[in-house]
Amino acid sequence: MRGFFGISADRPAAKAAACRSTPCFPASHAAVLLRIFRRVSPALETLLLPFSRGEIEIPQRALFLGAEPHPDLREWPAVTGWQPFFPLAEAWRKAGFPLTDEPAGSWPLVLLLPGKSKEEVLASFARAYDSLEEGGMLVVGMANTAGAARFEKEFAAASGGVASLQKNKCRAFHAAKSAAWNQALLAEWRELGKPRTLESTGFIVEAGIFSADHVDPGSALLAEHLPKNLKGAAADLGAGWGFLSRELLGKSPNLKSLDLFEADARALACAKKNLSGIATPLEFHWHDVAAGLPGKYEVIVMNPPFHTGQNTDISLGRAFLRSAADAMRTGGRLFMVANRQLPYEAELDALGLVWRKPVEDSTYKLLFAEKRLGPSKPVTFR
Ligand SMILES: C[S@@+](CC[C@H](N)C(=O)[O-])C[C@H]1O[C@@H](n2cnc3c(N)ncnc32)[C@H](O)[C@@H]1O
Numbered sequence: 070m071r072g073f074f075g076i077s078a079d080r081p082a083a084k085a086a087a088c089r090s091t092p093c094f095p096a097s098h099a100a101v102l103l104r105i106f107r108r109v110s111p112a113l114e115t116l117l118l119p120f121s122r123g124e125i126e127i128p129q130r131a132l133f134l135g136a137e138p139h140p141d142l143r144e145w146p147a148v149t150g151w152q153p154f155f156p157l158a159e160a161w162r163k164a165g166f167p168l169t170d171e172p173a174g175s176w177p178l179v180l181l182l183p184g185k186s187k188e189e190v191l192a193s194f195a196r197a198y199d200s201l202e203e204g205g206m207l208v209v210g211m212a213n214t215a216g217a218a219r220f221e222k223e224f225a226a227a228s229g230g231v232a233s234l235q236k237n238k239c240r241a242f243h244a245a246k247s248a249a250w251n252q253a254l255l256a257e258w259r260e261l262g263k264p265r266t267l268e269s270t271g272f273i274v275e276a277g278i279f280s281a282d283h284v285d286p287g288s289a290l291l292a293e294h295l296p297k298n299l300k301g302a303a304a305d306l307g308a309g310w311g312f313l314s315r316e317l318l319g320k321s322p323n324l325k326s327l328d329l330f331e332a333d334a335r336a337l338a339c340a341k342k343n344l345s346g347i348a349t350p351l352e353f354h355w356h357d358v359a360a361g362l363p364g365k366y367e368v369i370v371m372n373p374p375f376h377t378g379q380n381t382d383i384s385l386g387r388a389f390l391r392s393a394a395d396a397m398r399t400g401g402r403l404f405m406v407a408n409r410q411l412p413y414e415a416e417l418d419a420l421g422l423v424w425r426k427p428v429e430d431s432t433y434k435l436l437f438a439e440k441r442l443g444p445s446k447p448v449t450f451r
Pocket residue numbers: 156279280285288306307308309310311312313330331332333336356357358359371372373374375
């Protein structure tokens with residue numbers, strides 16, 4: 070089986086099956102597992118409580134939508150995960166669990182850690198329901214700050230009844246598939262998960278991906294100020310559904326190639342559609358930019374993420390900058406946009422890039438940087 074964009078799901082499946090019967094992880098892998106399991110989220114802890122308390126029986130096989138690894142799951146007979154966000158998919162795979170890019174068939178149990186936006190959460194309820202066999206159990210885990218109470222009500226409206234527990238500032242709620250489910254509501258929610266065209270732009274987007282209902286104003290500002298006729302190999306880091314890539318190619322149609330790097334497989338699938346028919350050679354990478362880049366480039370564009378889950382995380386943007394600086398050829402140029410309060414300038418200095426700030430407004434700033442020849446003593450011009 071092939072995973073999202075060529076990630077193989079076979080190897081971890083086989084490894085997980087073997088490791089269930091024997092404790093087969095070498096010491097180095099044990100360290101990896103320790104790091105992975107240390108990051109278990111409160112929503113996941115809560116999701117698994119009905120099982121550790123014996124309220125729901127662990128079945129022979131289960132599907133986990135929005136899969137994240139937990140040590141308890143290693144005791145389960147078989148759990149297949151679906152996870153569109155690359156770093157989490159990697160953690161799941163490295164923990165030895167099988168990963169699928171397109172869940173199929175029907176399951177006696179579906180675990181669900183839904184996303185953030187309302188449309189995405191409701192669509193994931195419908196998707197999870199559709200993955201259940203008759204009588205199968207759907208169990209959802211959500212943080213209170215993500216709207217657990219509100220979404221539990223929506224869930225109950227569809228299922229006709231729900232059992233719920235609260236712990237760790239999260240909720241876990243569940244219901245079995247039965248004739249009582251409201252089919253009209255499920256049909257509405259199914260529609261919310263389908264790819265759709267962003268009005269007035271023609272771009273294809275999908276619920277749950279970044280900026281799914283409008284062009285991001287920061288990216289629009291960068292697109293407006295991108296120079297024309299750039300040359301060489303280009304990359305778009307955190308390419309989303311492809312807005313910046315398409316704008317870049319519109320202004321610089323003679324670029325040699327463009328690589329799009331994006332962690333959200335759903336966004337990348339939209340980007341593929343949004344850039345179809347373009348003559349420039351394109352490559353789409355389901356990839357964690359923070360882990361570095363496989364190529365070298367003359368041009369890099371980016372609007373780096375600055376959230377991990379619901380928290381502001383400047384370290385992610387800094388890691389994007391480091392990856393960009395490493396991947397720039399001498400003479401290579403970086404064009405980025407950021408919220409104006411995010412302190413990326415010091416990182417550009419530390420990386421030895423020459424930079425300037427051509428535009429700054431009340432919300433955003435553009436930072437344009439260059440990798441010059443010679444010792445990397447920072448020279449800043451504004
Ligand atoms: C601020 S958005 C910009 C999206 C797009 N370039 C645009 O202008 O509309 C940042 C993007 O980075 C992606 N992202 C987040 N973490 C990532 C990571 N570790 N590696 C690659 N992409 C990541 C997000 O999914 C999101 O699509």
